[in-house]
Amino acid sequence: MTIRVVMAGATGWVGKALVPAIGAQGDMALAGAVSRSSAGQDSGLLVGMPANGITVSASLAEALEVPSDVLVDYTKPHLVKDHALLAIEKGRHVVIGTSGLGATDFGEIDAAARANRVGVIAAGNFSITATLMKRFALMAAKYVPDVEVIDYAGAKKPDAPSGTARELAEALADVRKASTARPVSEVSGVPGTRGAAVGSGEGVQVHALRLPSYILSCEALFGLPDERLTIRHDAGSSAAPYVAGTLLAIRRVHEITGLVRGLDALMD
Numbered sequence: 587m588t589i590r591v592v593m594a595g596a597t598g599w600v601g602k603a604l605v606p607a608i609g610a611q612g613d614m615a616l617a618g619a620v621s622r623s624s625a626g627q628d629s630g631l632l633v634g635m636p637a638n639g640i641t642v643s644a645s646l647a648e649a650l651e652v653p654s655d656v657l658v659d660y661t662k663p664h665l666v667k668d669h670a671l672l673a674i675e676k677g678r679h680v681v682i683g684t685s686g687l688g689a690t691d692f693g694e695i696d697a698a699a700r701a702n703r704v705g706v707i708a709a710g711n712f713s714i715t716a717t718l719m720k721r722f723a724l725m726a727a728k729y730v731p732d733v734e735v736i737d738y739a740g741a742k743k744p745d746a747p748s749g750t751a752r753e754l755a756e757a758l759a760d761v762r763k764a765s766t767a768r769p770v771s772e773v774s775g776v777p778g779t780r781g782a783a784v785g786s787g788e789g790v791q792v793h794a795l796r797l798p799s800y801i802l803s804c805e806a807l808f809g810l811p812d813e814r815l816t817i818r819h820d821a822g823s824s825a826a827p828y829v830a831g832t833l834l835a836i837r838r839v840h841e842i843t844g845l846v847r848g849l850d851a852l853m854d
């Protein structure tokens with residue numbers, strides 16, 4: 587069976603890497619492409635390939651008029667939730683790469699996917715080594731109660747925390763034991779400098795830095811008396827690391843009803 591894929595964000599940094607990769611898979615075909623700025627143009631030519639006959643649509647609604655199986659979204663944080671809900675309503679499975687969503691949004695997406703009997707796979711980071719960072723950090727949280735997260739990205743990133751840090755902090759918050767740090771509500775000075783609590787229960791403090799020169803890095807820091815463990819992921823400047831994980835999610839999403847969060851759920 588050929589999986590027919592609609593790529594939202596086809597001309598973006600990640601979309602430009604995914605369009606040729608989808609075309610190169612024997613079991614997938616591009617069925618639609620969305621990019622507001624390049625509507626009407628051939629999606630292959632736009633990403634430096636030969637013409638592929640798939641014209642870029644100006645909106646997702648337009649792209650979904652043609653039959654397809656899976657929406658892949660790498661657009662913008664303010665668009666992704668509406669895109670996911672629209673595709674679900676139209677009976678498509680969804681792979682979410684775009685950052686900006688948290689547990690409450692994902693709860694709504696899960697409910698909609700279950701109601702429409704489709705699958706959604708969302709990962710804050712589809713790279714293998716970022717997924718390993720999450721897995722190792724979750725292992726460490728079983729043994730070390732005190733953990734905080736530092737999220738590093740470029741100055742122009744529109745959302746904070748990053749999808750990587752948000753998924754990590756929310757997952758850590760679900761398993762962590764009680765922190766020994768003084769509660770932020772009891773801190774004097776400028777308590778906001780202690781970061782924001784992300785996730786359920788007491789949450790995990792996340793500190794987001796936005797500075798020129800960073801691409802995307804994320805650290806989970808674990809502290810015990812007189813010792814410390816840092817688990818850190820650094821992304822490079824190409825979108826290549828996200829391609830294989832996204833292709834895996836496209837292949838597996840039809841097996842799921844409702845939402846699965848994190849590439850780690852697919853890795854075993």
Ligand SMILES: NC(=O)c1ccc[n+]([C@@H]2O[C@H](COP(=O)([O-])OP(=O)(O)OC[C@H]3O[C@@H](n4cnc5c(N)ncnc54)[C@H](O)[C@@H]3O)[C@@H](O)[C@H]2O)c1
Pocket residue numbers: 594595596597598599600601620621622623624644645646660661662663665682683684685686709710711712713749828
């Ligand atoms: N989960 C992951 O592994 C992962 C990896 C890389 C990036 N991301 C996230 O994915 C998102 C996209 O990243 P990027 O660097 O490719 O972004 P980008 O800015 O390079 O590309 C965004 C794309 O969205 C399109 N777009 C903008 N407005 C639109 C609209 N109104 N309708 C339809 N399309 C529209 C643009 O035309 C472009 O094709 C970000 O949130 C980023 O943080 C996630």
Ligand SMILES: O=C(O)C1=N[C@H](C(=O)O)CCC1
Pocket residue numbers: 685686710711743747748749750751801802821
């Ligand atoms: O460049 C970005 O923006 C990235 N965003 C993802 C995030 O928000 O975690 C991860 C990869 C790069």
